[in-house]
Structure formats: C-alpha cells, structure tokens
Amino acid sequence: MLQLDEVHTYYGDSHVLQGVNLEVARGSVVALLGQNGMGKTTTIHSIIGFTPPARGKIIFKGINISGLPPSSIALMGMALVPQGRRIFRSLTVRENLILGYRKTKTDKTAYDLERVYELFPSLKLRSANRGEQLSGGEQQMLAIGRALLTNPDFILMDEPFEGLAPGISKELRQKVLELKKSGMSILLVEQNIEAALQLADYVYIMSKGKIVHGGSAAQLQGEKDIIKRFILL
Amino acid sequence: MEVAQFIIQILNGLSYGLLLFLLAAGLSLIFGLMGIINLAHGSYYMLGAYLGLTIMKTSANFILALVGAATLVALLGLIMERVFFRGLYKQELDQVLLTFGFIYIFMDLAKYLWGGTPRSLPTPPLLEGSLEIFGAAFPVYRLALIVSGLAVALLLRLFLEKTRTGMIIRAGVDDKEMVTALAINIKLYFSIIFALGAFLAAFGGVMGGPVIGAYPGLDFEILVLALAVVVVGGLGTLRGAFWGSILVGFIDTFSKALFPSFSMLTIYIAMALILILKPSGLLGRMELS
Numbered sequence: 001m002l003q004l005d006e007v008h009t010y011y012g013d014s015h016v017l018q019g020v021n022l023e024v025a026r027g028s029v030v031a032l033l034g035q036n037g038m039g040k041t042t043t044i045h046s047i048i049g050f051t052p053p054a055r056g057k058i059i060f061k062g063i064n065i066s067g068l069p070p071s072s073i074a075l076m077g078m079a080l081v082p083q084g085r086r087i088f089r090s091l092t093v094r095e096n097l098i099l100g101y102r103k104t105k106t107d108k109t110a111y112d113l114e115r116v117y118e119l120f121p122s123l124k125l126r127s128a129n130r131g132e133q134l135s136g137g138e139q140q141m142l143a144i145g146r147a148l149l150t151n152p153d154f155i156l157m158d159e160p161f162e163g164l165a166p167g168i169s170k171e172l173r174q175k176v177l178e179l180k181k182s183g184m185s186i187l188l189v190e191q192n193i194e195a196a197l198q199l200a201d202y203v204y205i206m207s208k209g210k211i212v213h214g215g216s217a218a219q220l221q222g223e224k225d226i227i228k229r230f231i232l233l
Numbered sequence: 234m235e236v237a238q239f240i241i242q243i244l245n246g247l248s249y250g251l252l253l254f255l256l257a258a259g260l261s262l263i264f265g266l267m268g269i270i271n272l273a274h275g276s277y278y279m280l281g282a283y284l285g286l287t288i289m290k291t292s293a294n295f296i297l298a299l300v301g302a303a304t305l306v307a308l309l310g311l312i313m314e315r316v317f318f319r320g321l322y323k324q325e326l327d328q329v330l331l332t333f334g335f336i337y338i339f340m341d342l343a344k345y346l347w348g349g350t351p352r353s354l355p356t357p358p359l360l361e362g363s364l365e366i367f368g369a370a371f372p373v374y375r376l377a378l379i380v381s382g383l384a385v386a387l388l389l390r391l392f393l394e395k396t397r398t399g400m401i402i403r404a405g406v407d408d409k410e411m412v413t414a415l416a417i418n419i420k421l422y423f424s425i426i427f428a429l430g431a432f433l434a435a436f437g438g439v440m441g442g443p444v445i446g447a448y449p450g451l452d453f454e455i456l457v458l459a460l461a462v463v464v465v466g467g468l469g470t471l472r473g474a475f476w477g478s479i480l481v482g483f484i485d486t487f488s489k490a491l492f493p494s495f496s497m498l499t500i501y502i503a504m505a506l507i508l509i510l511k512p513s514g515l516l517g518r519m520e521l522s
Contacts, residue, residue, distance in 0.1 A: 055428055074416035086411045088404040090470075095400055099414030131407075150415060 001026040001185045002047070007048045007056035007066075007093055009039075016042045017053065024154070029176075029186045031200035033193065035231055039209040040189045041083050044158050045067040046188070048080050049073045060154070077104070078155070079152035083159050083189070085143045088181075089132035093100040096142055097149050104151045109182065119175065131213065136170035154185045161195060168176055193228070195200055197221055205230045237367035239481025242490055244366070248444075250376045251382025254457060255437030257462035257474040258389060259430020265406040267423050270325075271320060272332035274434055275456025278341035283347045286354050297356035297377020303436040310431025314424055329373035340452060350447055356441030374443055384502025386475055395469055402426055402462075406469045410443060422520070459483070464504050467514025476516060479480050 003121040015166050016039050025029045034040050042082045045051040047058055049070035058066040065073050074080075079100075087162055097113060104110075118166040120141040126134060134142060135190040149156055158160035160176070161169040176199055180186065196203050197217050204215040207226060220227055238385070255362045260274045265466035282518050289295060314334070363370040393399035401422055405412050412419050438447070458481060466477020481500060488499040507514065 050410055050414075062507075070410070070413035071418045074414050080411075080414040082411065082414070087406040090407055090412070091400065095404075097413075098401060098405055100417065102416065127294050146415070186522055196383050 001028075001061065002187065003057075003059040004043075004047070005057040005059065007043075007046055007053045007058060007090055009051055011042070011051065016045060016209055019056070020046075020206075020209070020211055021030075022204050023126075024185055024186055024187050025201075026153075027183045028127055028182075028201045029180045029188060029199055031188045031190050031194045031203045032206055033190050033194035033227070033231065034206035035101065035191065038206045040206055042209075043206070044080070044083075044156050044187070044189060044212060047073075048066040048078065048156060058209045063073055063126045074100075074152075079147035079150045079155045079156040081140075081147050081155060081160055082118055085136075085139045087131035087134070087139045087142055087146075091131060091136070092130055093142060094127040095132070096146055097123070101149045102150050111148045111151055113149070116148055119148075119178075126151075133202055137164050139170075140172060141175075142165060144172075152184075153169055154187070154189050156189075158189045159191065160188070161190075161192070193224060193231075203227075206228070207231065237369035238325070238490075240366055240369055241369050242486055244371055244375065244379065245456075246483035246486035247383070247479065248378040248482075249486055250344035250479040251379055251386070252380055252437055253384060253455075253458055253462050253482055254440045254475055254478035255433045255440070256470060257466070257478050258386075259433045260425075260459050260464070261463045261468050261470065261474040262402070262406070263430045265407065266402055266426050267318070268325075269321075269328050270324060270332070271427075271430075272329065272456060273313070273335035273339065274430065274459060275452040275454075276336055276398070277310060277431045277493075278438040278441075279343060279447065279452040279453050280309070280339060281306050281438025281440045282354065282451065283343055283352070283438075283443075284435070285439030285442050286347070286352055286447055289354060298354075299436060302439050303432045306435030306438075306447035307319040307489075309426040311428040314427035318427075319420075336452060336456075340449060340480050343452075344449055347447070351446055351448035354439065356443040374444055378440060378444070383511065385436070386436040389433075389471055398425065417496045453454060461500050461504050463514070465507050467516045470516055473514055473516035477514065480515075 004020050004022045007017050020043055021205040022030070032040050032043060042051060047052045049065070049068055052067050056066065057064050060073070060076060060078060063076070063078065080179070088099070091099070097116060122138055123141055123145060126138060131139070131142065144160065161172060164172065173195060188196070188199060189216065197220060201219050202216050203214065203220050204211050207230065258272060260271065281302045284305055285298040288298040288301045292298070301429055317331060321331065356374050359376045363372045364376065394402060399480065402415060405419055405422060409419050462477040462481045463475060465480055467473035480495055484499055484503055485496060488496040
C-alpha cells in the first residue's frame, strides 16, 4: 500500500527526516512510535504532501507521490486524521463531514453520511453545531468521520487519542479496531506504547528523524523495556 | 443637529458604509483565504469607476456600465492572481511591494487614459431627484446605493452559506492546508475569490461614481478606508466586513458633519482603540500579525 524509501525532509534549514524507511501492507495497521520532536508528524506531513521531501521516494499504490500536491495525493485514496484534529471550526458538523465526501466505492463498505452517523451517533445529535462548539472527543470523532467520508483505502492518523479523557479514548480505540477489522490500512502515530501495541500489526520506533527499531506487535509485546529505551534514545 | 439632519446623516453613513462594504468584503475574504493583503484593491475600485464612465458614455446604459466594468476588472484580478500571486503565497513583504507597485501602474494608466481632472458618472435618469424625509431632501440615488449594498451583502451571504463553493471558501479560511488533504484543489478557489473581490470593488466604483466620481488618488483614499474597515471589523469574515463598513461609514459621515477638520483622525482613533482593546477586530477570527 505505502512504502517510504530513504525519505529526507527539511523544515527550512533543519534536517528533520534523515532517511526514513517504512512500509504499510494493504489491510494492516502500522504504528509509528516515538517521543515529541522525533519526526513523526513530519513523516505524516511528508506522506500527505504538506511538507514534500527533498529526497527519497514515497510509493503509494505503486506510484511515487513524492512532490505531488496534497489534493492529488488525497484523490488517490489517502485520508488524514491530523494532529490537533484541525476541525473547520466555522463549519457545522454536517458541513465538515460532507466537505470531502467522495463516492468512490459502490459496495456496502462505502461510507456515506448515514453510515458515519451510525458509527458516531453523537455527531448526528450535533450535526447543526459548529465545529468550535464540540468537545475534544467529538472533534476527534468528526476528524475520523471526515476522513472516512472521502472513502479512502489508507488513513494517516496522527495521535488520535491525544488529550482525550480515558473513557472516550477507549471508545475511540475500539472504533479504530473496528476499522482495522473492516480491512482499512492505517498508519498510526502514537506516543503511547500500549495503544500502539493494542492496535497495530507492526510497530516502528522513531528517534531523531530515523526509524531505529521495528517489529511485529506480538514480538514487541515482550520487549517493552527495550522499546522504552529506544524511545528515549 | 436637528432630527431631520440627523436622519439624513444616518442614511448618508449607511450608504457610504455599504459602498465600503463592497470593497472590504473582497479585501477581507482574500486575506482570510489566501493570506494576501492586496493593496491594489482600491485600484480595482478606481478602475471600475473610470471604466464605468467610459462604457456609460458610449452606451448610455448604467446597468451595462456596472456589469461590464466589474467583469473587466474581475478579469484583471484573475490574471493578476494567476500570473503574479501564485508564486508569492506566504511571502508578505513581497506581496506588499508587488501590490504597491500595481497601485502606481494603475494610477498612471488611469491618468493616461482618462486624464487628471476629476470626472463624475451621470446618475441614471430613473434614480434622479430626491425624496423628502422629515422636511429634508435626500437623493433617491443614495437610497438606491443602500438597497443595492444590502442586496449584495445578502447575496454574498447566501453564496458563502448555502453553496458548496462558499462552504469550501469558509473551510479554507479556517484551515486551507486541511482542505487540500480532502482532495480539494484550493487554488481554484483562490482564483474564484480573487476575481469575485475585484468584481465587487469595481461594482462599488461604478455604484459610487455618481456620488463620489472618479479622480486620481481615489484609489488610495478608498483603500485606506477599506483597510480601516477590516481592522475595525476583523479579517476573514463577511460579518466583520459588513459591520466594520457600517461603523466606518458612520464615523466618517458624522465626523465630517460635526468636526470637519478632524474627520480622518477620528477613523484612526477608532482603529487604534480597537487594535488596543480587541486586536482581532470586532468580529474577526484572526489577528493581524
């Protein structure tokens, strides 16, 4: 589905990604684990095209998308659930959802407004409210619903449980698990080891702009101490 | 001030404010969506007035002058956006220099084509004459200005609230990068809003023509007022542009009537007060950085 090959990205003069290699197989959930400032979000931004890489290849569905504008990349079936949720605050919940709606699939796995409302009933209740009036948890549901309505094959999720109350966080993890079961491919950025191991098939650990370790979730389950050390690198 | 005089001044302020709104709406939305302060926006107004004058002279049709001049200037705005602004997003200093340069180009062009003497657009015959309000005369044309300004405000609001294009523009003001991640080509909407802004400014130039006329320096004068409007009302929202325009229209009209020698100063005082008390403007969502 997605493959990064020696990706280097700069923010001005600062060399943030220093040769990132990673892979997300079709239908799998891959977690990218690491502390703040290690390049996780820059990796996400490089993939969606917000910060195009200076060097390296990003292969999505067999095509090198490195350097394409975000709108073209999204059109190929990629969606983003961004860090900080980035809800359109002056738009209503409904408008947020239908803004990017694309009917690319015709089978019953396709998402439409009704199906997203079924997945997140509280969004239906709030459909006429403006984005800025929602709670953090509702905003996160909206960010996920907004991404699903583009009917993507692949979703980038950047710390979707950040700053949420434990209850709502647990509920959302369950929703992401359901997505995984439905066969969605996901690259999940996390700081929380438990969440990463619970949801992902494969986990990469990122430090100082590089992937420093990687393994299947089952394999890493017994290596939590090692992971913690890697993360602190 | 007598009651009749007071009411006349209110109507004057309203008509002037709504004229300013035609300018400020575009200026504010262009900034909100694209992050560009287009200093040549006042030039669109002036060119609209001059072009309207020429079309009116050759066709004697006010509606044709209005639509024709606005369309020509919209085309000019579209070309400027496509050719000159595309490469300058997020480069504020370069934008200021570029649009400042355009002011001089358009100013000289206008002097070359229409000369340096102040011109005035004829009032359409249907709207000549005046009404009596509490014993004082009020020109019918100014009433028409108020009505058309309100109509444009309403149409703009419907466009932004009810159409898909309007929804994308509002979302773009909130977070344009995120809009692109939804597979929407935001640059198309940059062009639309730029052309629309230029259209409205030129529309205002023609509408204001029978009252304000067309003369060298009009571009600067109206630009300063439109900038005052966006500072007072706040950037990026139609509501801010609307109420800011009405307020600046009133301040300008009343201060000219009450203390003529300080009229421009009162607008600056209002701007300074608002910048101190509420830097994002009365109804704005973003701060001037």
